[in-house]
Amino acid sequence: MPTPIATIDETHAPDLGSWVEGADMHPDFPIQNLPLGVFSVDGQVPRGGIAIGAMILDLAALAHSGLLEGEALAAAKAASGPTLNPLLALGTGPRRALRRAVSALLAKGSPKQPDVTPLLVPAHRARMHLPARVGDYSDFYVGIHHAAEVGALFRPEQPLLPNYKHIPIGYHGRASTIRPSGSPVIRPNGQTRGADGDLPRLGPTQRLDFELELGLWIGPGNTQGQPIPLGQAWEHMGGLTLLNDWSARDIQAWEYQPLGPFLSKSFHTTVSPWIVTTEALAPFRIAQPPRAEADPSVLPYLQDAKDQDKGALALDLEVTLSSAAMRARGEEPQVLSHTQACAMYWTLGQMVAHHTVNGCALESGDLLGTGTLSGPEPGSKGSLLEITRGGAQPLQLPREETRTFLEDGDEVVLKGRFMAEGRRSIGFGECRGVIASAPQI
Template sequence: MNWWTIDETHDPARKSWVESADGHRDFPVQNLAFGVFSMAETPGTRIGVAIGDRILDLGALAAARLIPLNLTEICSDASMARLLAIPAQDRRALRHALSDLLCDEARRPVIEPMLHPVEACMLHLPTRIGDYTDFYVGIHHANNIGRQFRPDNPLLPNYKHVPIGYHGRASSIRPSGVPVVRPTGQRKPPEADAPIFAPTARLDYELEMGVWIGSGNDLGEPVPITDAAQHIAGFCLLNDWSARDVQGWEYQPLGPFLSKNFHSTISPWVVTPEALAPFRAAQPPRPEGDPQPLPYLSDADDQAHGALGVMLQVHLTTQAMRKAGLPPHRLSHGPATNMYWTVNQMVAHHASNGCNLTPGDLLGTGTISAPEREGFGSLMELSQGGKSPLTLASGETRTFLEDGDEISITATAAADGFVSIGFGECRARILPAR
């Protein structure tokens, strides 16, 4: 079975006895995302399943032997390290068991005590992230940024031949809600003769999706493009915060360093490939004249199903807006199909030289932007590098983020004839530099 196989768990007529699940923006019973949570009255962390505005304790289900017996030990863990690595057929079996339990009214008396209000819980990273790699597959973002520096040739010659990426810092990735401290770094203002060491003046967000690696590969063994999907355990939202002025000074000749490694924010829920099966889409065809991928990156099934029918949104609130009770200002919205390379191509390329991917590794897509301004995925694009300030409903203007600003990323997977699902929120507020 492929990860785009649709079955009874996706049936739009399927309803849960958990009242808040029906019509929930992110977590109807057709989703069943996994995460790690804790409660004030109970020590330690546990694996949970998002259902409406509740979290189902997976460890409690395992103790009651209500899930596949071969998964009871793994589902009782304090993190998702081992759960991410299970084979797709086991993940599918667990999904079916959870769906049946949450839709069978007769099971309600037993299962309901295992549900916890999400507002009474704290969400954590799904697991300790071993390695983090950020790609650059959003071609419209690459064009928009490149055009600011190379108007005639915005894309570098290799862009359409190879999925570009760099190794980021895993230790500074945090779940939604953890504030971002404005980083201090070395930068060179245009009017200065020498660099200075000061808080960034050009703090930016980046709209991305995250890809959780499941089963890995041995060192020296590539992952064929036809097998890449078997190494993907799920998806999340990602904001790879950027200090643009630090980046502009440090990235020559190498890539981003201190401008990116101070903090990255992810949504804490892992949305499985099985949940996204109804929302698989054909990869947009390459423009006429573009080179075709080399054979190790070419697969007909991947081109037919490798894109994600997900709509992404970014909202901003400022201190003044919150004080005045104003609604969030939408900065951008656009589809995740604005990616030049598929997720499978990212995985296959990453391992093509024999690099060993391991369970719990995280890949970022890079900033996803649309061709139109309303879909730009960063302030660097929206403000044209700081030249065109944005005016907010409060009358304030922004070129880059200020202290007290809060960025929230959300996403919805939708397709005709199916119940839409979401990813939860990827949110953080900016604190002053220390």
């Protein structure tokens, strides 16, 4: 039998500290987190690492150090190359063994501190890469408040379509344009609707937007033709990342009927480079908020009592925006949104179960986006489309700057923090992108 994903063990102890300087005070990467990523230094070959405070533990070096054995050693070896796909494919057992071994090595009082210290690399010297080779990328639409508000902008008489509360809506995205945090976001060109019924025009989008999402990294895949039952979905998850699925709203409005988003979504998707593993998430799994009494019941393959009991996450999310002028003046970014991940109408497990119910094969390193996560209150919206009511209510920035949608030089940063009473909070690090001008055609 597989190790239960939700196991809370000694690695989560809130009083556990690390001998790594500053790690205990780090807002995202204390010893209770130990997220996985891929980094390189000074042009060397990329390899796997674990974040601890402001340092990175080199897993390739650790695998050759003689400090590990058994499943932990196998996991470190699988993470020694330029992608984490081999490690994700091993599943939760080896990942958990590696986590426990590394936690013991980094804990205060560890007798192995002199042996581990040379294996640490300052994070500021490292270049972060995508943590896995993304074979396929699908984006869902599980944020019901976003779906309802956007629907109301375009279909006031029917904001949610009849299928929304029966099926986790999703579409297939473009894996080749997923980039790690910090990569420039080049404004896309595309066709947009002409004014007053004129012929369409080709040019840079004028309605560039961000989308606050989570990304789910797939661990072990499934055999084609063999669906993943909801009760086993967490066994196929590797961990989470922040995800910004940048959107060209004017291109989208012209192209999306009848087949959905295409060029308006495929130009760039930004992810935070660290995978917060499902093992690290164990103390932050909470009950899925109950549905309204008037909501329909779902089909049996999307029903599981344990998933409802532990399928949601105690996760706060935030979006900030700074213009080029604000940064030049040294001004703080403006907070655009603060919301919670429990705003998801469908759980991560239901996303996985539905994605495979037709026999679709998921593979290690595949990425699933949740879709935009917004809350019901002002100040909790996960896109400018909602914040500015489709551009009708401009956003006020310092020094009389305004925005309806993003302009060149704007920087958007997503942040997320897992928090629960009696637990050390952990985070993702930043998911950052600066808008660059469109190329001339």
